[in-house]
Amino acid sequence: MKIVADPIIPFVKKAFERFGTVECLEGRTLTRDHIRDAEILVIRSTAAIGPALLDGTPVRFVANASAGEDHLDLEYLHKHKIGVASASGSNANSVAEYVISALLALGPSFYKERTLGVIGVGQVGSRVVTKAKALGMEVLENDPPLQRKTGWKNFIDLQTLLAESDVVTCHVPITTTGPDPTHHLLNDTNLELIPSHGILINTARGEVVDNAALLKTLKEKHLAGAVLDVFEGEPLIRTELLRAVTLATPHIAGHSIDGKVGGTRMAYEAVREFVGDGPEWNPDDFGPLSDDITITISPDMDVHDAIAHAVHTVYDVRNDDCTFRTTWGLNDKERRATFDRLRTEYPAHREFWAATVKVPSTHASLMAVLEGLGFQVAAAS
Secondary structure, eight states: OEEEEOTTSTTHHHHHTTTSEEEEOOGGGOOTGGGTTOSEEEEOTTSOBSHHHHTTSOOOEEEEOSSOOTTBOHHHHHHTTOEEEEOTTTTHHHHHHHHHHHHHHHOGGGTTTOEEEEEOOSHHHHHHHHHHHHTTOEEEEEOHHHHHHHOOTTOOOHHHHHHHOSEEEEOOOOOSSSSSOOTTSBOHHHHTTSOTTOEEEEOSOGGGBOHHHHHHHHHTTSSSEEEESOOTTTTSOOHHHHHHSSEEOSSOTTOOHHHHHHHHHHHHHHHHHHHTOSOOOOGGGGOOSSOOEEEEOOTTOOHHHHHHHHHHHHOOHHHHHHHHHTTTTSOHHHHHHHHHHHHHTOOOOOOGGGEEEEEOGGGTTHHHHHHHHTOEEEEOO
16 A cells, blocks of 8 residues: 655654555645555645545545645545545644744733733634633633534624734634635734734634735734734745734744644544554654753743743744744745745754743742643742
């Protein structure tokens, strides 16, 4: 059995060779010729899966090692009885921690005694809610599909959320049909509802925000700033928008090594179930992801510096922003290639839970905050 897999997926060759011969090809470069003798694809969000790629091929199963599904033509796959499975939630914690890293990078004036509006309260958004509350933020939530499903009364309408939030963060899938389409959910009209001192964060999909309208809003100073990990037109992004935002990264919010390996595991388990054979996933087969991380809080740190030190020791969004900015002067062809290269060659970083923070007795009140963010916490000796 031949399997074509994206090499960006951690341990992909070693893991999936248990089921057959593995050929590694980058998702965005896949063509029908590449998979004319493949039965299984193991891909991420850069591979467009539909008739243009699959017609006339023997592909019987698609394992999507990422959470989003907007690159999958699910109707086509179901119609042609091609199995499909996604890694829903695998990188949710990584994305939530990106949001927290961004808030800490912006500074205490953007989270202390501030209100965070969370649009979409699923796998990612619910984690953002928990972590933001640990920081002491007031949180407003909007999720019409979940509200209909659960009947929960504390959700509010989108317009009220936008008008009453100091920071707005998006965590919805991209949809164009149904009762709650999210394509350009934040258009020029809705962007104008956010207070002029507000910040917009988008780690969902680029098309959730009308990028042209956002650029206009930023240029006219109707919004204080924006943090964008996703863009319309990826991998070729408008440099004018890049220069206007506060922080920009190349679609890597979900790229913690923990999240990516979680995607590998979920894809592996889906292929194993489809094939009906093969050993169970064993993380020990792939070695430790990193050495233990120990962070010590100094007694002379103030509260913000202490929290920021812990968060940014594990993941500092500003580093990715700086790396991304070095590519903006390249020509279009080079920027396209570099965007994908930054994602493919992204350096491994852990999630908060992999770090133990040692807290001095002078900062005992920080323990609950750090635990709420997801860290392991211990009293400093």
